[in-house]
Amino acid sequence: MTLVLSVVWLTACSPGPGVPEAQPLDAMTLLGGDLDEGFERAIKPRTFLFPEDHGPHPGFRNEWWYITGNLDDEAGRRFGYQITFFRVSLTPTVPESASAxxxxxVWMAHLAVTDVAGIGHRAFERFSRGAMGLAGARLDPFRVWLDDWVLASDGGNDFPWxxxxxxxxxxxxxxxxxxxxxxxxxDRGLSRKSAAPGNASYYYSFTRLRTEGVIRIQGREHGVSGLSWMDREWSTSALEEGQVGWDWFSLQLADGHDVMYYRFRREDGSEDPFSKGLWVTPEGESAVIGVDQARLEVLERWTGPTGHRYPVAWRLHLPVQGRVMEIRAVRPDQEMDLSxxxxxxxxxxxxxxxxTGRGYVELTGY
Structure with missing residues (x-):
């Protein structure tokens, strides 16, 4: 889901010497509905087209390509990783200018690796303007990039990537x-985040991506394999006043089922009624998990060096599926101390x- 994560960050267009640096924007400012004039909105379900929808949707203000995964090397050493490419339109049209x-x-990307038994968690970010080939997204062939961080097809527009x-x-x-x-x-790819029309995203996922390759850490190469998860969303506004953050879970179970669930939290501590999830069978069939069909309990919390306190263990009840799952961080210290x-x-x-499974969790607004 990642909801653009407070995708910011007009600091990406650093104004230059002598000009005050732009201040980061919070998630509500970026994902609310006040800056959307001239942009397309996610109002009703649409027909998704593939591989075309892997590419950019420049008529919308926000867009992201988000991948997480759990991998092991041949000796059983465990790694987690995430990478996200964010695109944000500052205006609906390109300014008239002769300058290249x-x-x-504006583009931003986040990269993180968790070496569970080794160096721990490391997180990085990059910013760029979408000009001069520095960052962008395209088809023919499919490619999303910021500098030398690249997600691309082997040829054409579809997998493998x-x-x-x-x-x-x-x-x-x-x-x-x-x-x-x-x-x-x-609702058929329309993911509503609040009651206001257009406070929604177009959202699809690949919940189980076979992943193989290499992770190099401090000069040592690890041949790795495992599973990844990809989320794709684009929107113009998504949040409303009173929504202060979210807890998002992507879980891949050993019996072949996959689970996504996100809980919006409100200022008064209650769960927002637009919280929801998805249950995916081993055959790829899916069913929505409504907010009344799930219950999430926090079991443990961890306070990081920044002073922020996060849940790091939960119990998720899914009575329709007959499952009760305990979810535990492999390390508590996986805070993204970035912009x-x-x-x-x-x-x-x-x-x-x-x-009985592995996954990834994202927590904002704590």
């Missing part, structure tokens, strides 16, 4: 291939005390 630098597009990214002493080279077809989130602080990390799923 002229653009209405390759992901390459490096920063500091961390480097990823991964190959992604779906084991299930895509699923549409919400906007949030928690995003690898988790294990336990049922009746046994590990």
């Amino acid at each position: 630098w002229a653009t209405n597009q 390759r992901l390459t990214a490096s920063s500091g002493d961390i480097e990823l080279e991964l190959r992604l291939m779906p084991q299930k077809p895509h699923v549409l989130q919400g 906007v602080r949030y928690w995003e990390g690898a988790v294990d799923v336990l049922e009746a005390g046994e590990v």
Whole structure:
């Protein structure tokens, strides 16, 4: 889901020497409905087209490509990773200018790796304007990039895709291939985030991507394999006043089922009625999980060095599916201390005390 995560960040268009630096925007400012004049809105269900919808949707203000995964090397060393490419339009049209630098597009990307038994969690970010080939998204062939962080097809527009990214002493080279077809989130791909018309995104997922490749950490190469999850969303506004954050879960179970659930939190601490999820069968069939069909309990919390306090263990009740799952962070210290602080990390799923799956959790607004 990632909802653009407070995608900010007009600091991406650094104004230059002598000009005051732009201040980061919060999620409500970016995802609310006040800055949407001239942009397209997610109002009603649409027909999704593939592979075309893997590419950009420039008529909408916000867009992101988001991938998380749990991988192991041949010795059983565990890694989690996430990478997200964010596109934000500052205006509905490109400004008139003869300069090749002229653009209405801001790009940001986040990269993180959790080396569970090794160096721990590392997080990085990059910014760029969408000009001069520095960042962008396209088809023929499919490619999304910011500098040398790249998600691209091996040829054409569809899978397999390759992901390459490096920063500091961390480097990823991964190959992604779906084991299930895509699923549409919400109402046939229209994911409503509040009651106001247009406070929604178009949202689809690949819940189970077979992943193989290499992770290099501090000069040591690890051949890895495992599963990844991809979310794709585009929108113009999504949140409303009173929604202060969300807890988002993507879980891949050993029996072949996959689960997405996100809980919006309101200022008074209650669960927002637009919280929801999706249950995906081993065959790829899916069913929406309504807010009245799930119950989430926090079991443990962790306070990071920034002073922010996050849940790091939960119990998720899904009575319709007959499942009760305990979800635990593989390490508590997976805070993303970047332009906007949030928690995003690898988790294990336990049922009746046994590990029955893996996943990722994202926490904002804490």
